[in-house]
Amino acid sequence: MTDSERPHGRADSGAGASTPDIPPPASEALRTALGQAAARAAGLNAEGAESTGAAVWTAMGGWRGILESVLxxxxFVVLFTLTYDDRAGQGNLWLSLGVSVGIAVVFSVIRLAQRSPASAALGGLVATAAAAGLALLTGRGQDNFVFGFITNGAYGTxxxxxxxxxxxLIGLAVGFLMNEGTRWRGEPRKRRVFxxxxxxxxxxxxxxxxxQLPLYFAGDVTALGTLKIIMGLPLFAPLVAVxxxxxxxxxPPRQT
Incomplete structure (x- = not known):
């Protein structure tokens, strides 16, 4: 192995010498954590995908991931709209939210039964239940979407x-996935693309x-929920592809 092939920050200490395990500095650990989070957010953790279509499909989680995201x-939107009472200016929150959380529970139980990691099985359920709890607490259907606003604001920022x-963050994610660390920062082309x-x-x-925020403040739950679905996977998938x-x-894949 030549010097240029060695990971940065390492040097040989002599033949046969053992190198003690040194914990990475806090900054490196933070970059790795951010890279992992960005990879999940941008759908880049599609290991083994050989085509763009396969990568997008994997990022969405296949049919189950799509159903878990949309159903x-x-x-909630369909039941809230069907039970909407003009005099009360509100749909049946308990029914709408109960069915929504119930669907999330079913998906979580299926994942647990298939021995999926607990975080993957319960993450969506916790988020759905927390959002439903807030909406029931305030009595306003639009508050079922508040946590989504917080998530989008945090990721966007x-x-x-x-x-x-x-x-x-895309650079950190790719560096993490490609075992390149942060060496991409020394290449202007990669820095521009990332x-x-x-x-x-x-x-x-x-x-x-x-x-969506104007619809939230206007209290238009049906339009808000519909646009949340439309601006979810239908916009996520093309950006994952790009x-x-x-x-x-x-x-580029190495030629063997």
Whole structure:
């Protein structure tokens, strides 16, 4: 192995010498954690995918992932709309939210039965239940979407700020997945691509807020829920495809 092939920050200490395990510095651990989170958010953790379509399908979780993402919200919107009372200015919250959470429970039980990691099985259920609890507490159907606003705001801010300070989250994610660390920062082309990809992801999250927040303040639960679904996977999938294609261009498969 030549010096250029060794990971940065390591040096040989002599033949046969053992190198003690040294914990990574806090900054490196933080970058790795951010890279992992960004990879999940941008759907880049599609290991083994050989095509863009396969990568997008994996990022969405296949048919089960699509159903888990869409059905709870769809059930809430449909039932809330069907039970809407003009005099009360409200749909049946208990029924709408109960069915929505019930669907999330079914999916979680299926995942647990198939021995999926507990975090994957329960993460969506906890988020759905917490949102439903807030809506029941306030008595307002639109509050079922508050946690989604917080998530979009947090992700959008993180992607945008990371790009502006020169540490785009897409770069951290790709560096983590490609075992490259942060060496991509020494290549202007990669830095430009990762910058604009991170900005694009920030734009997606902020676009959701820009469109949906006015409906939230107007109390239009049906339109809000419908647009939440439309601006979910239908916008997520194309951006995953663009991101995946850009990464494949920067890291073409090695010819054997």
């Amino acid at each position: 709870p919200s769809l059930a 993180a992607f945008l700020v990371s790009a502006l300070i020169g540490w785009p 910058f604009w990809l991170s900005v694009a992801w920030a734009a997606l999250f902020f676009a959701r807020l820009a469109v 991101t995946w294609l850009a990464v494949r261009t920067l890291y």
